[in-house]
């Protein structure tokens with residue numbers, strides 16, 4: 001297996017972008033990544049997208065995106081794993097370069113969610129149709145069940161969950177690509193409109209349009225393109241039951257744990273070796289469950305750990321320095337590669353006001369549905 005490096009990144013601004021369509025969002029991010037890398041050709045492309053069929057009545061993204069990138073005859077693939085679609089696209093591009101099949105691979109993700117389609121209905125396609133969505137459960141509803149169970153089992157409080165949102169909005173206030181760039185207080189979160197009790201508006205990631213892209217190549221070749229070599233040292237993926245009720249313990253995201261374990265094993269690293277991480281905070285409780293499943297704190301202690309400031313920019317393990325899904329936004333199919341974009345910014349030292357000091361190793365964790373799939377990558381600056 002060859003070593004693999006990330007040599008280019010690009011993303012669009014995230015937000016409610018009614019005037020932009022699916023293809024132009026993707027092409028903008030891809031062209032930015034190509035320019036950033038300085039490559040003059042692509043060998044293949046992986047496009048992560050969750051549900052362009054339901055949102056935009058547009059499938060066949062491999063052809064469309066290669067076409068609009070001006071890449072006739074490119075080997076291209078569309079990858080779907082709900083909200084983990086582009087995390088998985090990144091993993092497949094990594095495998096293709098590592099295997100020796102291709103040298104220059106574009107991995108990206110896109111979602112156009114403001115189209116007039118019912119976003120809650122479209123997103124529910126990532127849940128179990130027969131046992132969850134058919135009965136009216138939604139993603140805020142499913143994560144509310146997880147939050148209630150976590151509160152009952154471990155004593156997690158509303159204030160602890162609110163601390164996650166306040167921290168992510170603070171980080172996002174320094175990210176020009178973020179959908180929401182306003183700082184908020186604990187009171188903003190606690191007094192917000194209820195969405196699915198105990199989760200309110202500010203416990204939820206928003207509905208977002210956007211795209212992100214990255215260029216991968218063999219580590220040996222990377223030296224021709226950049227002086228800042230960023231190596232992919234770990235990659236792990238895992239699935240779990242699609243329906244929440246079929247898990248032994250709904251407070252423990254076992255797919256996240258397994259994908260993290262596999263990435264740590266591949267990298268020969270432990271959670272304490274990671275300097276900062278982007279985790280899938282689609283809801284505040286999800287960030288708490290994810291930092292537990294990834295071993296950044298003890299299981300059951302994610303609430304007090306977050307409230308005590310350990311996950312802040314200057315904390316023990318800065319989490320979601322980009323603003324996370326909560327503040328940066330969550331165009332579902334684009335989120336996984338957008339996390340990689342933040343890792344690369346931090347490792348290059350170009351993250352501006354949200355820069356983590358001595359950032360040498362970052363972890364990205366991207367999750368599908370209510371934890372039915374998860375993919376983890378660890379990047380290290382050489």
Ligand code: COA
Pocket residue numbers: 083120123139140180195201202204205206207282330332369370
């Ligand atoms: N956080 C903070 N503010 C938000 C927000 C969020 N998540 N979502 C919307 N807003 C703001 C809007 O900017 C708007 O503000 P304005 O009145 O100042 O312009 C206001 O709230 C109303 O926005 P609207 O788009 O009408 O919200 P909504 O009620 O239709 O949707 C949610 C709110 C929380 C239901 C929606 O964002 C949602 O479903 N989020 C979860 C998405 C999801 O499940 N993703 C998959 C995860 S697995």
